[in-house]
Amino acid sequence: MAAELPETEVRIVLISFADGRTEDLPVGAYLASYNPEGDGGNGVAIWTRDPAQAMTFATGEAATACYRAVPLNRPLRSDGRPNRPLTQFTVAFW
Numbered sequence: 001m002a003a004e005l006p007e008t009e010v011r012i013v014l015i016s017f018a019d020g021r022t023e024d025l026p027v028g029a030y031l032a033s034y035n036p037e038g039d040g041g042n043g044v045a046i047w048t049r050d051p052a053q054a055m056t057f058a059t060g061e062a063a064t065a066c067y068r069a070v071p072l073n074r075p076l077r078s079d080g081r082p083n084r085p086l087t088q089f090t091v092a093f094w
Contacts, residue, residue, distance in 0.1 A: 009056040010063045014047055015090040025089075030054030034066060036085055041074020043085025063093045 012031040016022045029047035032054055038044030048054060057063040070082050077083045 008058060010058070010060050010093050011051065011054045011056055012063055012067060013092045013094050015092055018088055018090055020090075031066075031091075034069075034086060036069040036071040037073050041071040041083060041085070043071065045086060045089075060093050067091060 014025060014027055014029050014031070016025065016027065026047045026049065029049050030051055030053070031045060032048040033046045034055065035044045055066070057066065067086050068084050069086065070084055074083050
C-alpha cells in the first residue's frame with residue numbers, strides 16, 4: 001500500500017486591485033468566503049486577517065478555479081469577455 005501524501009492547504013491572499021491600487025483594501029488578508037453569483041453576478045468576497053478563518057483549497061489548481069470562477073447569473077462582462085469578478089484583485093496563492 002502506497003503512503004498517502006499530506007493534504008495541502010492553499011489560501012488566497014489579497015495583494016491589491018488589478019491596477020495596483022491598494023486604498024480601501026485589507027492588503028495581506030485571506031479570502032474567507034466568496035460567492036461569484038452574489039451582488040447580481042458582481043461577486044461577493046469576504047476577507048480575513050485570521051488564516052484559520054481563510055478558505056483553504058487542496059491544490060493551487062483548485063484555488064485558481066475559485067479565483068477565475070464565472071457566475072452563472074452573469075457570465076459575460078459588457079465587453080463580451082468572461083466575467084470573473086475576483087480577478088479585479090491581484091492575489092497570491094499561499
